Amino acid sequence: MLLEIKELKAGYGEIQALFGVELSLEEGSTLALIGANGAGKSSLLRCITGLIRPTGGQILYNKKNIAAYRPYDISAMGIAMVPEGRRLFPSLTVEENLIMGQCNKREQEWTLERVYDLFPPLKGFRKRMGTELSGGQQQMVAVGRALMSNPRLLLCDELSLGLAPVVIKDIYRTLETVTKTGLSLIIVEQDINQAIAASNSFLCIREGEIVLSGTRENADRNLIAKAYFGN
Amino acid sequence: MIAWIDTLIQGVLLGGFFALSGLGLSLSFGIMHIVNIAHGDFLVVAAYLCLVICGLFGLNPLLAIIIVIPLMFLFGYALQKTILNKGVDGGELSPLLITFGLSIILHNLLQEFFSADAKSLDVGAFEVASLNIGPLHIGWLPITILVTTLVVYYILHQIMESTKFGMIVRATVDDPEITSLMGVDTKKINCLGMGLSMTIVGIAGTLFGIKSSFFPLAGGLQLLFAFEAVIIGGMGSIWGTLLGGMSLGIAQTIGYRIGSGWGEFAGHLVFFLFLLLKPSGLLSKETQHA
Ligand SMILES: Nc1ncnc2c1ncn2[C@@H]1O[C@H](COP(=O)(O)OP(=O)(O)OP(=O)(O)O)[C@@H](O)[C@H]1O
Numbered sequence: 001m002l003l004e005i006k007e008l009k010a011g012y013g014e015i016q017a018l019f020g021v022e023l024s025l026e027e028g029s030t031l032a033l034i035g036a037n038g039a040g041k042s043s044l045l046r047c048i049t050g051l052i053r054p055t056g057g058q059i060l061y062n063k064k065n066i067a068a069y070r071p072y073d074i075s076a077m078g079i080a081m082v083p084e085g086r087r088l089f090p091s092l093t094v095e096e097n098l099i100m101g102q103c104n105k106r107e108q109e110w111t112l113e114r115v116y117d118l119f120p121p122l123k124g125f126r127k128r129m130g131t132e133l134s135g136g137q138q139q140m141v142a143v144g145r146a147l148m149s150n151p152r153l154l155l156c157d158e159l160s161l162g163l164a165p166v167v168i169k170d171i172y173r174t175l176e177t178v179t180k181t182g183l184s185l186i187i188v189e190q191d192i193n194q195a196i197a198a199s200n201s202f203l204c205i206r207e208g209e210i211v212l213s214g215t216r217e218n219a220d221r222n223l224i225a226k227a228y229f230g231n
Numbered sequence: 232m233i234a235w236i237d238t239l240i241q242g243v244l245l246g247g248f249f250a251l252s253g254l255g256l257s258l259s260f261g262i263m264h265i266v267n268i269a270h271g272d273f274l275v276v277a278a279y280l281c282l283v284i285c286g287l288f289g290l291n292p293l294l295a296i297i298i299v300i301p302l303m304f305l306f307g308y309a310l311q312k313t314i315l316n317k318g319v320d321g322g323e324l325s326p327l328l329i330t331f332g333l334s335i336i337l338h339n340l341l342q343e344f345f346s347a348d349a350k351s352l353d354v355g356a357f358e359v360a361s362l363n364i365g366p367l368h369i370g371w372l373p374i375t376i377l378v379t380t381l382v383v384y385y386i387l388h389q390i391m392e393s394t395k396f397g398m399i400v401r402a403t404v405d406d407p408e409i410t411s412l413m414g415v416d417t418k419k420i421n422c423l424g425m426g427l428s429m430t431i432v433g434i435a436g437t438l439f440g441i442k443s444s445f446f447p448l449a450g451g452l453q454l455l456f457a458f459e460a461v462i463i464g465g466m467g468s469i470w471g472t473l474l475g476g477m478s479l480g481i482a483q484t485i486g487y488r489i490g491s492g493w494g495e496f497a498g499h500l501v502f503f504l505f506l507l508l509k510p511s512g513l514l515s516k517e518t519q520h521a
């Protein structure tokens with residue numbers, strides 16, 4: 001197992017968001033994490049990357065409990081995230097945004113050239129400010145920036161948010177080629193079909209708890225809908 | 232006519248100093264979001280530090296600055312690491328309160344060690360030497376200060392725009408959370424940022440000690456001037472602070488021409504008008520990126 005999460009509890013001050021989450025992910029596989037607004041998807045990713053510190057449980061990455069690690073140490077260990085809302089650096093150019101990914105000083109596998117090969121539209125915008133790009137292009141920068149940190153595990157939080165269906169398809173197709181290199185993925189989506197189609201297995205989270213898990217092959221629409229919405 | 236040209240030149244020269252001391256304040260606000268109430272006192276500390284170094288090694292203050300700079304950098308780094316970074320976790324107000332406390336402690340320490348008597352840094356005849364162009368007499372010391380200011384601004388600009396460190400600082404200012412996800416210890420960036428701010432304070436403080444006499448409580452007024460330069464220029468904008476410092480210098484010099492008691496008042500008036508009519512300043516961060 002590349003990632004194994006046990007009994008994970010976390011929250012924001014008084015507000016608890018995760019109530020004993022369990023998750024496991026094999027190296028090289030893709031996991032979809034689905035759930036409604038406020039279910040705790042982003043909170044779970046923020047725990048894994050160290051942005052919020054769990055109040056209980058374990059996050060075993062490569063058999064090491066990283067639950068109390070700092071975000072920059074976790075990044076150096078090979079976990080990267082494409083955050084919800086993309087969050088490019090507004091005062092940096094596209095190229096600088098990408099270069100920022102390399103600050104964790106992991107062994108170079110990804111280069112600017114490789115990212116531009118993966119996302120050809122970005123090449124013409126390298127000197128532009130990231131915020132001048134279209135939503136889809138910004139998302140490419142956000143994915144490219146995460147790849148530049150040479151991750152073993154990539155977390156993608158709502159890649160499709162606010163993007164046109166063609167663009168979404170494009171980005172997911174690109175991600176698929178990347179996973180062929182052995183990269184492990186967790187994708188968070190509200191769009192159930194999109195997420196499950198792109199994954200080997202899925203987890204459904206509701207109110208901070210995992211309420212259903214399964215594989216792409218045995219995904220049952222009715223069960224998922226019930227787990228997703230509750231009642 | 233000549234008198235007004237002279238006023239303008241003297242104003243720009245005076246403004247050079249305000250722009251330099253304002254830059255240190257502007258940086259700590261722009262990078263670490265710290266409103267450094269002790270800024271003026273740090274300026275005075277740098278002047279005393281230079282005084283001590285000159286006494287120990289018998290150096291000219293303009294040479295001693297080479298020792299003052301790294302010491303002030305280390306001081307800033309250590310200050311951020313041991314005290315201010317802890318304060319940042321406690322919300323917006325706590326760095327303000329911490330620097331306020333520091334200011335009071337520094338007053339007491341300086342009085343304890345150096346007494347309340349005014350001191351000055353002696354550069355001999357250079358202090359009063361001037362360049363004479365026809366009827367205009369322009370002091371070499373103010374020229375030196377202005378040139379130093381412009382060089383410091385240029386170097387800082389180069390650091391921020393053309394180095395990897397500058398890029399990481401800009402990213403940290405934009406979004407510290409995402410920057411930390413990129414593998415950057417943003418607290419360390421804050422330490423380096425404070426070190427940089429104090430480096431500039433070290434240069435400004437030494438020049439302050441050369442151009443005027445100083446005493447333990449002299450920092451208050453200097454904080455006010457630096458703050459005015461930053462506000463007039465626009466919070467968070469480095470080039471704005473340069474313009475703000477110049478505006479303040481020119482306003483004060485015009486005031487002094489009207490009457491010796493009116494100089495500082497004219498500066499405060501311009502500052503007040505900006506607060507009232509254009510609180511975002513000459514170059515706010517928004518207009519800079521537009
Ligand atoms: N910064 C915060 N402070 C306080 N509570 C928060 C914060 N962020 C999220 N929460 C709460 O934590 C719970 C889980 O939120 P989270 O953002 O993880 O949900 P999500 O599944 O990502 O939702 P969405 O699909 O809307 O992005 C919610 O109840 C939310 O209100």
Ligand SMILES: [Mg+2]
Pocket residue numbers: 041042043084157
């Ligand atoms: Mg979310």
